Amino acid sequence: MEKVTIKVFRGTPEEGEISTYETPTFPGMVVLDAIHYIQQNLEPSLACRWNCKAAKCGSCSAEVNGHPKLMCKSSIEEYPSGEITVTPLKTFPLVKDLVTDVSWNYRVSSRIPPLVPKPDAAGKPFNMQQIDVERVQEFRKCIECFLCQDVCHILREHDRTDAFYGPRQMVKLASLDMHPMDNLDRKESIKNDGGVGYCNITKCCTEVCPEHIHITDNAIIPLKERIADEYYDPIQGLLRKIGIIKRTTKQPFDSVPNEQTTVHSAR
Amino acid sequence: MVEPYDIFEYDVLIVGAGGAGLRAAISAKEAGCSVGVICKSLLGKAHTVMAEGGVAAALANMSSPDGAKEPDGWEVHFVDTMKGGAFLNNWRTVEIFTKEAPERVLELEQYGAVFDRTPEGAIAQRPFGGHKYRRLNHVGDRTGLELIRTLQDKAVGTGMNVHMEVTLTKLLLNDGRVVGAFGYYRETGKLVVFKAKAVVLATGGWGRMYRFTSNSWEGTGDGLMMAYEAGAELLDMEMIQFHPTGMIWPPSMRGILVTEGVRGEGGFLKNKNGERFMFNEDYTPALYKGQFAEEPEEGLRWLEDKKNNRRPPELLPRDVVSRAVYREVQAGRGCEHGGVYLDVTHRGAGYILKKLPSMHEQFHALGNLDITKEPMEVYPTVHYTMGGVRVSPEECATTVPGLYAAGEVAAGLHGANRLGGNSLSDIMVFGKRAGDAAAAFAKTQNSHGTIDESQIETELNTLLDPLTATEGENPYAIHQELQEEMQKNCMIAKTEEGLTHCLETIISLQGRAKRLKMSGGRIFNPGWHAARDVRFMLRTSEVITRCALLRKESRGAQWRIDYDHLDNEYWGKHNLISQKDGDAVKIEARLLDPLPPHLKVLFEETK
Numbered sequence: 001m002e003k004v005t006i007k008v009f010r011g012t013p014e015e016g017e018i019s020t021y022e023t024p025t026f027p028g029m030v031v032l033d034a035i036h037y038i039q040q041n042l043e044p045s046l047a048c049r050w051n052c053k054a055a056k057c058g059s060c061s062a063e064v065n066g067h068p069k070l071m072c073k074s075s076i077e078e079y080p081s082g083e084i085t086v087t088p089l090k091t092f093p094l095v096k097d098l099v100t101d102v103s104w105n106y107r108v109s110s111r112i113p114p115l116v117p118k119p120d121a122a123g124k125p126f127n128m129q130q131i132d133v134e135r136v137q138e139f140r141k142c143i144e145c146f147l148c149q150d151v152c153h154i155l156r157e158h159d160r161t162d163a164f165y166g167p168r169q170m171v172k173l174a175s176l177d178m179h180p181m182d183n184l185d186r187k188e189s190i191k192n193d194g195g196v197g198y199c200n201i202t203k204c205c206t207e208v209c210p211e212h213i214h215i216t217d218n219a220i221i222p223l224k225e226r227i228a229d230e231y232y233d234p235i236q237g238l239l240r241k242i243g244i245i246k247r248t249t250k251q252p253f254d255s256v257p258n259e260q261t262t263v264h265s266a267r
Numbered sequence: 268m269v270e271p272y273d274i275f276e277y278d279v280l281i282v283g284a285g286g287a288g289l290r291a292a293i294s295a296k297e298a299g300c301s302v303g304v305i306c307k308s309l310l311g312k313a314h315t316v317m318a319e320g321g322v323a324a325a326l327a328n329m330s331s332p333d334g335a336k337e338p339d340g341w342e343v344h345f346v347d348t349m350k351g352g353a354f355l356n357n358w359r360t361v362e363i364f365t366k367e368a369p370e371r372v373l374e375l376e377q378y379g380a381v382f383d384r385t386p387e388g389a390i391a392q393r394p395f396g397g398h399k400y401r402r403l404n405h406v407g408d409r410t411g412l413e414l415i416r417t418l419q420d421k422a423v424g425t426g427m428n429v430h431m432e433v434t435l436t437k438l439l440l441n442d443g444r445v446v447g448a449f450g451y452y453r454e455t456g457k458l459v460v461f462k463a464k465a466v467v468l469a470t471g472g473w474g475r476m477y478r479f480t481s482n483s484w485e486g487t488g489d490g491l492m493m494a495y496e497a498g499a500e501l502l503d504m505e506m507i508q509f510h511p512t513g514m515i516w517p518p519s520m521r522g523i524l525v526t527e528g529v530r531g532e533g534g535f536l537k538n539k540n541g542e543r544f545m546f547n548e549d550y551t552p553a554l555y556k557g558q559f560a561e562e563p564e565e566g567l568r569w570l571e572d573k574k575n576n577r578r579p580p581e582l583l584p585r586d587v588v589s590r591a592v593y594r595e596v597q598a599g600r601g602c603e604h605g606g607v608y609l610d611v612t613h614r615g616a617g618y619i620l621k622k623l624p625s626m627h628e629q630f631h632a633l634g635n636l637d638i639t640k641e642p643m644e645v646y647p648t649v650h651y652t653m654g655g656v657r658v659s660p661e662e663c664a665t666t667v668p669g670l671y672a673a674g675e676v677a678a679g680l681h682g683a684n685r686l687g688g689n690s691l692s693d694i695m696v697f698g699k700r701a702g703d704a705a706a707a708f709a710k711t712q713n714s715h716g717t718i719d720e721s722q723i724e725t726e727l728n729t730l731l732d733p734l735t736a737t738e739g740e741n742p743y744a745i746h747q748e749l750q751e752e753m754q755k756n757c758m759i760a761k762t763e764e765g766l767t768h769c770l771e772t773i774i775s776l777q778g779r780a781k782r783l784k785m786s787g788g789r790i791f792n793p794g795w796h797a798a799r800d801v802r803f804m805l806r807t808s809e810v811i812t813r814c815a816l817l818r819k820e821s822r823g824a825q826w827r828i829d830y831d832h833l834d835n836e837y838w839g840k841h842n843l844i845s846q847k848d849g850d851a852v853k854i855e856a857r858l859l860d861p862l863p864p865h866l867k868v869l870f871e872e873t874k
């Protein structure tokens with residue numbers, strides 16, 4: 001392939017269309033290179049986000065031929081037809097061209113309190129074994145590209161941003177709830193604020209995750225199970241009542257002040 | 268009359284949301300101040316995420332096979348950092364840094380960072396170039412991501428005002444004191460003013476004026492230049508670090524780093540004749556003679572038995588390896604695309620997949636290259652700026668009242684060359700100190716200073732003229748010419764002749780950049796943003812080039828082919844300080860503070 005045809009969405013929420021550009025190709029080229037070529041040579045005002053160009057920052061998310069992808073991790077050679085369509089993430093409000101307003105994700109994230117160390121671990125070096133932190137480390141690989149948020153039908157088709165935090169935040173909640181030193185009882189919040197029950201395990205999020213995090217199997221399903229144990233399991237409930245197993249000893253969710261963070265939006 | 272703009276008022280304004288900015292924000296909020304954080308990109312995307320190796324702090328967690336703890340401590344870390352910086356560092360800054368780094372790392376763990384563990388359950392530490400003991404606390408090869416995400420989550424949990432995708436272009440002054448900042452929303456192109464009692468600059472480094480750089484589009488020197496325009500002194504601007512193994516082929520990967528880990532796992536550097544040129548004894552400086560393997564066989568044995576063998580010379584410090592690569596290419600022994608080969612194929616696919624999984628994946632996905640089968644092609648790439656805004660060691664105060672700076676934009680800690688791993692601890696130690704000091708200063712101010720509309724108006728005109736101009740140059744074209752020139756004449760090997768040429772080119776480009784033209788409107792228009800950026804880059808490049816011309820010696824990252832020696836008599840005792848003087852740059856060689864006796868003895872003790 002000497003040349004590739006790039007069809008890019010150009011426009012604002014008011015009006016827009018697909019514009020077609022031709023760009024030369026070079027070895028190893030990725031879709032983001034094509035977008036940069038267009039910016040530098042054909043259309044300087046073409047808007048896109050990027051930072052690292054190394055699949056580490058999660059900025060360059062877009063839909064390539066309809067699939068949520070990092071543009072810097074999508075090789076041109078994956079598209080042998082020589083025609084590639086690039087459109088913005090559909091789930092989030094459009095700003096311009098390939099840029100969408102993803103600030104909702106940050107607002108939701110700021111409602112999740114950070115780690116609250118257990119009293120006997122607070123203020124001193126943690127003693128934890130590698131095997132006990134590995135599970136959490138998988139979740140912490142997340143680069144916040146929001147591709148999983150984009151693909152999840154609860155947000156994408158049903159627009160339930162009011163009820164469900166989305167797979168990215170389930171991963172974050174799991175990383176805290178399964179942290180060996182966290183002392184905050186997050187279950188109620190995971191259920192009521194996070195809306196984990198809305199997920200019906202279609203696994204679409206896992207498929208698009210560029211960090212290969214097993215979002216559904218390792219984060220969401222265990223969270224669902226923890227909550228089911230706590231709220232619905234009759235045997236556990238009984239044992240708890242007669243004091244054989246204790247209710248969680250973690251400190252209540254509302255015992256930490258939720259400091260107000262405001263994520264401002266330009267519009 | 269200036270067009271309408273939004274106004275926000277905070278006690279402390281943090282410019283930049285990488286590790287330093289976020290750590291400063293946490294401190295300022297905990298001190299009881301209202302805090303605004305300005306991100307040029309989205310929150311959590313800053314350059315901090317690129318750091319792989321780890322965060323250096325002498326926790327002394329590691330033991331040798333016989334069970335004895337490695338005798339690490341701040342004293343050894345101090346000596347290593349000063350040596351690495353070729354003694355151009357500010358000793359007081361280094362002292363504070365090495366003493367406080369362990370505390371900051373442990374605090375990060377309390378905030379939620381999940382480091383890799385030792386068998387005893389403590390934070391695991393790995394060895395790295397220039398550090399005497401295993402000192403890099405890490406999470407696989409994504410330590411930077413762990414650090415920024417942890418600080419981000421802690422910061423939003425502490426409570427602040429986050430303004431994403433805002434570019435600031437001017438610090439507003441009143442009576443010589445910083446009272447706020449002005450800029451625009453990238454999304455809408457509308458204007459915004461932040462009033463503040465104190466401002467912390469945490470805008471990172473600048474590498475975009477070079478063609479080969481690991482920096483993102485953000486590294487244009489805007490934060491640095493805002494401080495310069497406000498009258499702040501800059502320090503050590505000639506000191507720019509090159510990482511020896513940046514990718515140069517395929518072109519899509521140009522500038523992307525290949526971690527030192529590839530060489531650590533046995534990767535060879537080879538020229539086009541297949542020779543492992545690092546074994547050429549001319550490349551090993553006297554200081555390191557006898558400390559590295561002299562035969563390839565010993566280098567191979569080292570991989571299995573580190574105690575009885577010396578490490579291969581591919582693992583010499585960054586500046587040494589960069590110079591060797593440059594010399595090979597100059598001598599016509601480079602590979603087809605102008606670099607050298609970095610080859611790890613001999614280690615076998617199984618081993619590579621186990622030890623370097625993310626490197627393997629990265630090359631495969633990003634460059635369609637299988638590093639288990641083919642060598643990589645590498646060349647030195649601009650990586651880090653040791654120089655920057657001059658600040659006081661204790662408070663990170665710049666020479667402008669109300670203005671503080673921390674992290675890569677500030678200077679003094681790393682001297683002429685930074686050790687790997689020291690940047691992540693730098694941003695936490697001095698991010699915290701800057702946040703504390705800015706909060707304390709803000710509390711001494713009863714009210715916000717008055718904003719002088721005329722300063723906004725001047726800046727606004729500069730900003731908007733490319734959009735209204737009927738004719739002018741394309742900023743991308745000027746940027747490209749600047750990159751070519753800096754790459755050719757202000758890169759790794761410098762000469763009087765090349766630098767003079769470079770300076771002339773910069774000055775002529777500055778003239779052309781007075782008239783820029785850009786199409787499109789103000790809504791998320793990268794071309795328009797590039798117009799302001801290129802002017803910042805031109806001025807930054809001018810300061811770098813002038814300083815490199817003045818320092819007539821070779822030290823750390825500064826390599827002058829025409830003055831190929833250390834001049835300890837004069838230059839070893841002087842820093843270069845640059846300051847705005849009308850339209851000109853005033854540069855002064857200023858005497859370093861000599862090491863006090865209590866630190867001098869450390870060099871005897873740790874020998």
Ligand code: SF4
Nearest residue numbers: 152199201202203205
């Ligand atoms: S598995 Fe759940 S969270 Fe993931 S895409 Fe499906 S519904 Fe959404």
Ligand code: SF4
Nearest residue numbers: 142143145146148209
């Ligand atoms: S979980 Fe994966 S897909 Fe979702 S935001 Fe994180 S990295 Fe992206």
Ligand code: FES
Nearest residue numbers: 052053058060072
């Ligand atoms: S640019 Fe950072 S992930 Fe693509």
